[in-house]
Amino acid sequence: MKRRWAPRYSTERFNTERRATIDTHAIDTGQLAACAREIAAAGRELGARGWTPATSSNFSMRLDEGHAVVTISGRDKGRLGIDDVMVVDLDGHAIGSTSKPSAETALHMQVYRRFAEAGAVLHTHSRTQTVASRWFAADGVVRLSGWELQKAIAGTRSHEGTLELPVFANTQDMPVLVRAVDAWLDAGKPLHGYLIDGHGIYAWGRDMAEAHRHLEAFEFMLGCELDLVTLGRTPR
Numbered sequence: 001m002k003r004r005w006a007p008r009y010s011t012e013r014f015n016t017e018r019r020a021t022i023d024t025h026a027i028d029t030g031q032l033a034a035c036a037r038e039i040a041a042a043g044r045e046l047g048a049r050g051w052t053p054a055t056s057s058n059f060s061m062r063l064d065e066g067h068a069v070v071t072i073s074g075r076d077k078g079r080l081g082i083d084d085v086m087v088v089d090l091d092g093h094a095i096g097s098t099s100k101p102s103a104e105t106a107l108h109m110q111v112y113r114r115f116a117e118a119g120a121v122l123h124t125h126s127r128t129q130t131v132a133s134r135w136f137a138a139d140g141v142v143r144l145s146g147w148e149l150q151k152a153i154a155g156t157r158s159h160e161g162t163l164e165l166p167v168f169a170n171t172q173d174m175p176v177l178v179r180a181v182d183a184w185l186d187a188g189k190p191l192h193g194y195l196i197d198g199h200g201i202y203a204w205g206r207d208m209a210e211a212h213r214h215l216e217a218f219e220f221m222l223g224c225e226l227d228l229v230t231l232g233r234t235p236r
């Protein structure tokens with residue numbers, strides 16, 4: 001049976017300060033704790049790889065049809081605990097918390113709104129992702145082709161096709177980025193993840209395991225692409 005999730009502060013404070021942001025939906029606290037543990041585990045692992053430098057990066061998981069759990073802004077993503085995540089609705093509004101969700105929450109929520117099957121979103125800033133985003137920014141896309149690891153991306157069965165990873169211009173104006181992603185999707189183009197120029201990558205999946213696999217595959221293929229550039233690849 002679902003327990004009603006109660007904010008940690010007092011009812012009195014809730015009534016005076018938080019009335020506008022508290023949702024009365026029942027939040028499954030067991031599910032919330034499970035999401036927090038998975039997000040923390042992902043953060044530890046990705047942080048240990050150096051993919052989340054200087055408190056950058058953010059992670060989320062879908063909690064139910066109307067809510068997601070997202071990392072709180074500014075936390076060290078390699079040392080996340082249960083108090084470092086919060087609940088938001090799919091418009092990114094805080095639910096039952098006075099904390100500030102990650103600055104890029106709007107991009108996470110867009111994935112949940114546009115992909116009904118998406119259950120987890122990982123955004124990291126590895127050196128490889130960041131350098132690749134700069135190198136391929138002029139083309140606006142990285143065309144991955146001929147890599148066996150393309151098959152790690154859900155729905156891709158062969159190395160022979162071309163997987164397009166768009167590179168969107170960076171901006172601190174989240175609605176601008178949201179519109180760029182919407183425009184790509186509204187043009188009917190497949191989207192499994194994307195780079196933001198000089199910034200990092202977004203990847204997602206049905207669950208944390210699939211999101212992690214996608215992120216790892218993109219990281220690997222981007223590293224290979226950059227190695228070929230270093231080796232002086234001639235255009236194919």
Ligand SMILES: [Zn+2]
Nearest residue numbers: 057104123200
């Ligand atoms: Zn970022």
